[in-house]
Amino acid sequence: MLHYPSLLFSLLLLTMSTPPQSSHLAGKFSTPEKTSKLASPRHQGYSTRCQARRQVRYDDEDEEEHENNEEIAMLEFYSQVAKNEALLVKAVVDDEEVEILVFKGFSSSLSSGTSFDPTRSILPTRAVIKCIDRVKGPFDPSNIDYIEKDLTVGAFKTVVQKIKDVRDNLQWNS
Structure with missing residues (x-):
């Protein structure tokens, strides 16, 4: 009862x-x-x-290092919508090339360690994304099945904007 x-x-x-x-x-x-x-x-x-997620800030941390990278947030949003895809992202941070895997809304670094804190961006805001590869998910590094290779961030921004527009129209009509 x-x-x-x-x-x-x-x-x-x-x-x-x-x-x-x-x-x-x-x-x-x-x-x-x-x-x-x-x-x-x-x-x-x-x-x-029910309370909002809080983020601890330490005085000795570089604020820019953990600010929200909007391009990675956009790719994480896309990967939540395209659930059967993973994104391989190649970027440059301080003249060092890094590789990021984005799958189902989460990012993980393939070339270095990943923070355990999900509120921290995987890439700092100063990072420059060179290219994005769409692969079939779940990601298997021994057998990568590419859907598209070497996409630019600009191409992804237009696709994500269309997805957001469709989502907003569906929410508006319901």
């Missing part, structure tokens, strides 16, 4: 943990810190999952 008070309590926690959308609502909602004090131990995990 469904226990309605706990369902209502969970919905209340969800609305309390979302920040107000406009300034005239500020102060009318509890902050997530206040919510966690009100929640029972059974519901604390639920309210935590």
Whole structure:
């Protein structure tokens, strides 16, 4: 049997943990810190999952190194839509060539280590993408099946923009 008070309590926690959308609502909602004090131990995990992902910044880190690279974000978006494809990206960072694999919305470096933190961009903003290869996924390095080779970032931007336009039209009509 469904226990309605706990369902209502969970919905209340969800609305309390979302920040107000406009300034005239500020102060009318509890902050997530206040919510966690009100929640029972059974519901604390639920309210935590609703909060925004936080990113720790350290003073000794180079801010540009971990800023969001919009080109990689665009390729990750494309790979979420084209689920049966992987993208092999060749880029240059500080005169060093790097190779990145993008598959199902995630990026991984094939030529160096990859950060465990998903909020960090795999490539710094100063990186220059040389070319992009579309391959059939899942990626098998011993048997690469190319769909297209040596695509430019500009060509991908037009394709991704068309995908976003179609998605926006579908959301607008529904």
